[in-house]
Amino acid sequence: MPNPPNPARRSQSSRRAILAAAAELCSELGYGQVTIEAIAARAGASKKTIYRWWPSKGAVMLELIDETATITAAHPDTGDLAADLRTQLSAVIDLLTPAHTSPVAGLIAEALNDPDLARDLRDRLIKPRIARFKERMRRAQDAGQLSPEVDLDVALDLLYGPLYHRFVLHLGMPDADHLDVLIAHALRAVDPSTNT
Amino acid sequence: MPNPPNPARRSQSSRRAILAAAAELCSELGYGQVTIEAIAARAGASKKTIYRWWPSKGAVMLELIDETATITAAHPDTGDLAADLRTQLSAVIDLLTPAHTSPVAGLIAEALNDPDLARDLRDRLIKPRIARFKERMRRAQDAGQLSPEVDLDVALDLLYGPLYHRFVLHLGMPDADHLDVLIAHALRAVDPSTNT
Amino acid sequence: MPNPPNPARRSQSSRRAILAAAAELCSELGYGQVTIEAIAARAGASKKTIYRWWPSKGAVMLELIDETATITAAHPDTGDLAADLRTQLSAVIDLLTPAHTSPVAGLIAEALNDPDLARDLRDRLIKPRIARFKERMRRAQDAGQLSPEVDLDVALDLLYGPLYHRFVLHLGMPDADHLDVLIAHALRAVDPSTNT
Amino acid sequence: MPNPPNPARRSQSSRRAILAAAAELCSELGYGQVTIEAIAARAGASKKTIYRWWPSKGAVMLELIDETATITAAHPDTGDLAADLRTQLSAVIDLLTPAHTSPVAGLIAEALNDPDLARDLRDRLIKPRIARFKERMRRAQDAGQLSPEVDLDVALDLLYGPLYHRFVLHLGMPDADHLDVLIAHALRAVDPSTNT
DNA sequence: TTCTAAGCGAGACGGTACGTCTCGTCTTGAT
């Protein structure tokens, strides 16, 4: 009976207004203070319209991030792997900072208590970005910058792990120099031949 | 004048009942369903009593964890560093799993949107455990199991980072074999002389 | 320019389906549960179509009643005035009962908070029926069954008043015997020569 | 589980503020525009507090009327029955007029679509007032102003019926003169010896 | 016979109010 809505008739202006309102409120008040009510009021949209297209506030934020954070997904390829990784990891740090008003940080926190959202977060945001990370790493292997033996899953854990470890336990993000140290350790761990 | 309460007159039976109720509710219903109301009802305590002694539900859970999870803080010392790390990291994984009913996972999530709680989490739970990790590592250095040059902060990041990275992005915890692989990589990264 | 719709092009099948749906919903769920949404869904009609031809749910119900309840308007004339009045007043009681699913009762309730609807109710439903009541009474006067001096407005009040009084204050409708008593009193009041 | 609230701990100031807000809104905006939301906002009360003590807006209005309209229940006794009835019936007319902002009129309308409210309206408001009407009539009988044979239920119907008949069908309330005519007819109907 | 203007179904939209829920504070009376 409660037919799913027809996406063809969806109002793009409402969608844009809702995502924009969500972004504004998050940066102004912090993720925790964003509510469906406030988004609707700010967007000049009806709550029903939000609930029609998204199951929860987290789903709105996820879509917002998905649109906004495409840049971060793009791994540069200057030929210098370590430098390119530093560039990309710095972008991730910026995405997570400051935690209070970061949609990504808030979404990650919310997903920890919402299995549906967790699945969407992983499948729609994280996995594609992991795929692009691995593409970049394979290009490095093809170009002889990295041993073809390297386990890319381990590389992922060692490169991104420290960031999320520090983020989630509030230990402070590494500065530029320390980021270099971490990258150098990670690359050496997976590829002892690396001479960084 | 809202005088601070007098700890000397605090009812220890209320405190115990509240912490016990919080633990039960968390394992029964999941962290997200635990509310101050429910804790008070289950404990036969007044909400006012809870608010008198703790600023938030997260603070209650933190105190609960602090009492419960002392074991995990203890790093074994069998003389085999890699094996001891595997034991301890496995215990950490168990503490975070299953995310839905784990007080630690819930507390970490909540702290991401509550700066006061984040500070308490870091200073009262995390930092002491990091100190014990470093003590164990220093013992390994003293025993010649590990190079005295090793940067223990980097080691911390490389060993624990992968766990939190996977936990927070819902990528699945490593199984026993993979955990060994990760530990071996981390130790090799910080101490190339390691022959694991 | 919101042109008024062209009645010549009106779909009679839609009109019938809408009125039928309204009648069904009212008897199934009660007047209060009938909504424009539900009528449209049941009738397979668009809400827009309903709003095009009727200003409100009450107006739909009024038109429904106007079509249905023509019988009640017909005052029988067997030559026995008291008996004929009992017949007609019984029909009115049936129209108002049970209050929960009676379109007439619901419409009367709704009109109490909607002046436009109240006017339509009075002018399109009530006044024509009052006129037929007075015609019957005048025939009784012409036939010598009732004094030509009788004030027909007072007679109307005394005959129908008790019904609406009891209806609106939920005092229970008179049974057949009590109805006779009321009619006898009313006729005696307006025409002391009546020997009932 | 959902314990009924404890009346002993009820806040009288909240109760007074809620009833006062309801009265103000009804006279300012009309019964139909009064909402629980608006009452709560005007009263500085929480919606929860209203729902805790009253099942619906109608129940609030009923309690308001019960407190306010005690005067109307009082039948004067000057020794002149017809005059006293005119006084009291005029007061009833005033209570019902203007329909738009009259809490009584609105409540009557609402009760027509809410059986629970209808029962409360009848038992808490109407029946006690009918009892006082009958007391006054019995005093008239005792004083020899009215025949002891008179059926007081019929008298009630004939005296009040015309008012509710006209009210509910929007036929216009009787003016003072016409009210006298109606009272005279009603008294004559129940007591032919009356010489009014 | 094609054109064109309207009514039609469907249903998304901005709103408003609903009745419920949880929060953190406040009040009361017993210990």
Place this chain on the structure above:
DNA sequence: ATCAAGACGAGACGTACCGTCTCGCTTAGAA
């Protein structure tokens, strides 16, 4: 003074209808 109990103000939740709107699709006469 602390406690259990729980009422309170506040305000977000998700739902239901409201009345308006835009969209294609019939479905007429009119050209």
